[in-house]
Structure formats: C-alpha cells, structure tokens
Amino acid sequence: MGRKFFGTDGIRGRTNEDVMTAELAMRVGQAAGAHFRRGDHRHRVVIGKDTRLSGYMIESALVAGFTSVGMDVVMTGPLPTPAIALLTREMRADLGVMISASHNPYSDNGIKLFGPDGFKLSDDAEMAIETLMERDPELAPAEQIGRARRIDDASGRYIHAVKQSVGAHVRFDGLKVVLDCANGAAYQVTPAAIWELGAEVIPIGVTPNGTNINRDVGSTSLAAIKAKVVEEGADIGLALDGDADRLIVVDEKGQTVDGDQIMALIATRMAEKRELSGAGVVATVMSNLGLERYLRGLNLALVRTKVGDRYVLEEMKRGGFNVGGEQSGHMIMLDHGTTGDGTVAALRVLASLVREGKPASELLHLFDPVPxxxxxxxxxxxxxxxxxxxxxxxxxxxxxxxxxxxxxxxxxxxxxxxxxxxxxxxxxxxxxxxxxxxxxxxxxx
Known part of the structure; x- marks a missing residue:
C-alpha cells in the first residue's frame, strides 16, 4: 500500500497547502502520540524546529495534538535536526520531532519523527502512524492531558556533544573559517562550537527572519560563501543546510567539495586509526564512481543504497558500518549520532586540516571524480x-x-x-x- 503523507524524509510540503497545514500537524501529533504511548509512565516528546515563520504554527499544532492524547511536550526552539535526535535519547523521551523542510525555501515546511532510540522511524512505523491519522483520535481524559514546557539548556547540551566528537585534545587555533548556517537551525550553535574550539569564525547566514532560510546562502547556494572565503583569505568554508544535517565544504581557492570527498577523507582517517567498522562506507546510488574506485584502492567497499539518508542508515545498521552519507552532504557517523550531522562532519574536517597541515584543496581532493x-x-x-x-x-x-x-x-x-x-x-x-x-x-x- 502506498503512503499518503510520508515521503523519503518525513512529511513535507508547501505551508497551508497540500499536506502541511496546522490541521494535519495536529493529526500527526495525535497519531504519533498514540503509536508511542506504551506503558503506564508519563510519556514525553521533544520538539525542535528550524527558523521558518511557519514553524510557530506547526509547533503549536503538534503541541495541541500530543497533549490531547496525554503526552508531555518539551520544546527546544531552533536547533539542528541531529540535536533533536540526541535530546530524544538523552531525555529518555518516547518520541522526537523536528519541524523543518531542510534545504527547501521558507514557504515549505516538514515534520521528521525520531523514535526513542534517536533513529528516524522505519517505513512500517510511518505506515502505522498514517493508519492512525485516518481514524478518530483516542483523546486523553481531562486529568491526563499532557503538559508543555520550553527548556533553556538544549543548545548547550548539543554544543558540548559535538565538541566531544573530536576529542578533548583537539584545537582549531590559527584556522580562519567561513561558516554559512543558511539562516537556519544552526545559526547559533555551530558558530559557537567552532569558535569555542579556537578557530576564527567568519559567519554568514546567521540572521534568520523567518523568510530567508536557504535564500542565497547554505549548502545549496554556494556563491556567497565562495566569494567570502576568497575575500577573507580563509583556510576553509563550511556550508550547512536549513536544518544542519548536511555539509558542503569550500576550499581555500573557492572550489566546491561535495559529500563524496568528505566521506573519502573521514573514511581514510578512520581506517588509518582502525576505527572504521564494516570494512567500508555506505552511500547512495548518486555517489560518484570515483569514490568507489578510490575506496577499492584502500581495500574498502562502497555499499550503495537508494537515495535518502534513512536508507543509508538502515544499511549501516544492518551491515555494521559506522560511516555513511550522501553526495549532497549528509554525513552519518554512528559513533557520534543517529542521523546526519553537518556540524560533527565539519569538526572532523577541521580536525584533519589541523592534523595534516595541508591546504583544504589538497586534503579534500583524494580522488578525481568521474564525469x-x-x-x-x-x-x-x-x-x-x-x-x-x-x-x-x-x-x-x-x-x-x-x-x-x-x-x-x-x-x-x-x-x-x-x-x-x-x-x-x-x-x-x-x-x-x-x-x-x-x-x-x-x-x-
């Protein structure tokens, strides 16, 4: 049976049209809440969002849906998608929700769901929620309606976690980094994390106004960061997307470095340190043949999946891999998170830049892409x-x-x-x- 609401990455559409309405968001909250309401404990859901104007509307509707079926809600405000996955696990929540349409324009929005383990939901779980969305909700008795609250320490928790991903001894002193946060979810946390590790950070795309997310900035619009890297004489440029689960790099010459080269670098360094599990990397059918040939030369495999980071993740779990990603910039490192994390990937690239002492144009050109x-x-x-x-x-x-x-x-x-x-x-x-x-x-x- 085909899916009516969920696509390859949650539910997504133009706001107040098609599927992305307040009414549907409330139904999602009621259905997902019912699906994850198991046992007699107080049930909890963590909700985060990016910086879209419609995030307020979708968030309020989700809160109404979840609380109406008896779930307590914790709201974080704007945070990257991987931060919500992390907090879902850390706070022992039954469910996590990220309100974002990733790299799409501000007029779109979306709903991504995470299970209590911090992983995106399976196709079966999404189908079960869709089935519940078609039924009348089982509303909680008046005395069991959920409560909603905002927390203030979510950003600090995430910053601490991503800094730990490169080890306590790693410092970026002396690096000049142009950082483009796409006027999106990472506009506060990623500049803070990189600056705290010692780098000089030149931020762009950090003034969200509700309607400028991904507009002429971010990982899908690189002209601004390329110009800034060259103008500032920076060592490297790092571009995130609207919800900061993907990364594209710009080298010191202003040239684009895509996810395939980033995966090659991360896999090479981890293999050298005997930290790479699964004897290879998982990527999608879109990854360049040059990456496959490069890994083969290191006696490493490239296992391909259909497009979508959820499918990469499923294969990583099935095959025991700890590194995977997409050419578009999703980087999944299961040793440090349960979903793509552009900030963690950025820190790993910066750590290699410091360790190797090579320019980014050399460090991040490990193979010649096939046309x-x-x-x-x-x-x-x-x-x-x-x-x-x-x-x-x-x-x-x-x-x-x-x-x-x-x-x-x-x-x-x-x-x-x-x-x-x-x-x-x-x-x-x-x-x-x-x-x-x-x-x-x-x-x-």
Whole structure:
C-alpha cells in the first residue's frame, strides 16, 4: 500500500497547502502520540524546529495534538535536526520531532519523527502512524492531558556533544573559517562550537527572519560563501543546510567539495586509526564512481543504497558500518549520532586540516571524480516514468553506458521532479545520454 503523507524524509510540503497545514500537524501529533504511548509512565516528546515563520504554527499544532492524547511536550526552539535526535535519547523521551523542510525555501515546511532510540522511524512505523491519522483520535481524559514546557539548556547540551566528537585534545587555533548556517537551525550553535574550539569564525547566514532560510546562502547556494572565503583569505568554508544535517565544504581557492570527498577523507582517517567498522562506507546510488574506485584502492567497499539518508542508515545498521552519507552532504557517523550531522562532519574536517597541515584543496581532493551530470525535470502531473517512450529512452541510455558508466533515474520524494543522473569516463557521452532522457521526460510530462 502506498503512503499518503510520508515521503523519503518525513512529511513535507508547501505551508497551508497540500499536506502541511496546522490541521494535519495536529493529526500527526495525535497519531504519533498514540503509536508511542506504551506503558503506564508519563510519556514525553521533544520538539525542535528550524527558523521558518511557519514553524510557530506547526509547533503549536503538534503541541495541541500530543497533549490531547496525554503526552508531555518539551520544546527546544531552533536547533539542528541531529540535536533533536540526541535530546530524544538523552531525555529518555518516547518520541522526537523536528519541524523543518531542510534545504527547501521558507514557504515549505516538514515534520521528521525520531523514535526513542534517536533513529528516524522505519517505513512500517510511518505506515502505522498514517493508519492512525485516518481514524478518530483516542483523546486523553481531562486529568491526563499532557503538559508543555520550553527548556533553556538544549543548545548547550548539543554544543558540548559535538565538541566531544573530536576529542578533548583537539584545537582549531590559527584556522580562519567561513561558516554559512543558511539562516537556519544552526545559526547559533555551530558558530559557537567552532569558535569555542579556537578557530576564527567568519559567519554568514546567521540572521534568520523567518523568510530567508536557504535564500542565497547554505549548502545549496554556494556563491556567497565562495566569494567570502576568497575575500577573507580563509583556510576553509563550511556550508550547512536549513536544518544542519548536511555539509558542503569550500576550499581555500573557492572550489566546491561535495559529500563524496568528505566521506573519502573521514573514511581514510578512520581506517588509518582502525576505527572504521564494516570494512567500508555506505552511500547512495548518486555517489560518484570515483569514490568507489578510490575506496577499492584502500581495500574498502562502497555499499550503495537508494537515495535518502534513512536508507543509508538502515544499511549501516544492518551491515555494521559506522560511516555513511550522501553526495549532497549528509554525513552519518554512528559513533557520534543517529542521523546526519553537518556540524560533527565539519569538526572532523577541521580536525584533519589541523592534523595534516595541508591546504583544504589538497586534503579534500583524494580522488578525481568521474564525469557526472545530474539534471532535474519538473512535471505537472501523472507518472512520466511509466510512459513507454520514456522507458525506451532509458533503455537506450543504459545500453549506451553499458560497461562505461551508470545511469540513475528517480522521482523526487518531496517534489514533482524527475532526477536524471549519468556518469562515465566520456563526459560528452554522459551529457548526450542525460539530455536524451530529460527530453523524453519533458515530452511525456
């Protein structure tokens, strides 16, 4: 059975349209609360958010939903997604909720749910909650309605935890770091953590106003940080997204370093210290073939999953891996957290920069990427990938690349977009293949 509300990363949509309304948020609270209300203890949910204007509305609706079914609510205010996962475990909560649409514009919002272990919910758990959302809620008796409160020490707890991820002896003194927080959830905590470890921090994207999250800043809009790194003569630039679960790096020359190179660096250093478990790294089908070849040269495996950090995490747990991520910048290090954490990844990169004494352009260029091209085709309705002409174009493209590269076609889980990616040793061939498939999708859409 298909899912009506949950996509690849929780529930997401345009605010006050489609699924992202106050009414639906309250239903989520009631259904998720009912699903996790087990035993006779006082049940607790931790709710965090990013800096979107609609966060107030969604938060209030969730609080109403959870308290109406007898759950107590702890609100943290703006904090990164991994901070909510951490606090859910530390506070022995039954459930954690992050209100965010990640890298999407401010007009969108989303709801991500974490279980008591701090991990994102399984498909089965989300389906169970969807089923409950379709039913009338089991409201708590008047004397059992939940209470709601805000806590003031959530930021400090998270800052302490991420600093511990690089060890007490590590210092960043002498480093000049441009840090772009996307006017999002990490605008206070990440600059504080890096500054406390000794670096000179030049922050951008740290003045949220409710409507400027991800606007011309952050990991999906790098022009500002690239210019700032070069202008300031900084050692490195670090760009987070709206909820700070992903990281993209800019080297001292202003060049982009994606998640594949970051994974290569982290895996290499951990393998050298015999800290890498699973004899490899987990990534998605979107990661570059160059990363796979590089790891193979170190006798390490690259295990691929479908797109989505939740699927990376599932494979990491199944196979006993402690490092995984996505080319887009999600970095999951299970020794330090239960979900992608851009700040922890940033600290690990800075620690290597200090330890190796190399410029970022050298440290973070461990392999030459195979030519890779990704294009997005927006469609207005229907199912373009089921069109016979599109199927034929995909088959032709796969035959063309056979033995020389890869083709990955997928529908976005959060917006009406078909993503077409190809890679191979012949850049011109890759471009022809992608353009042919995109044209077929456009004609069918």
């Amino acid at each position: 890779q091209l990704l294009k997005n085709v927006r469609y207005s309705g229907g199912k373009p990938l089921e069109n016979e002409t599109v199927k034929a174009a995909i088959a032709d493209a796969e035959a063309t690349l056979s033995g020389n590269g890869r083709l990955v076609i997928r529908a976005s889980g959060t917006e009406p977009v078909i993503r077409v990616m190809a890679e191979g040793d012949d850049a011109a061939q890759v471009e022809r293949v992608v353009d042919a498939v995109c044209q077929a999708v456009q004609d069918a859409a």
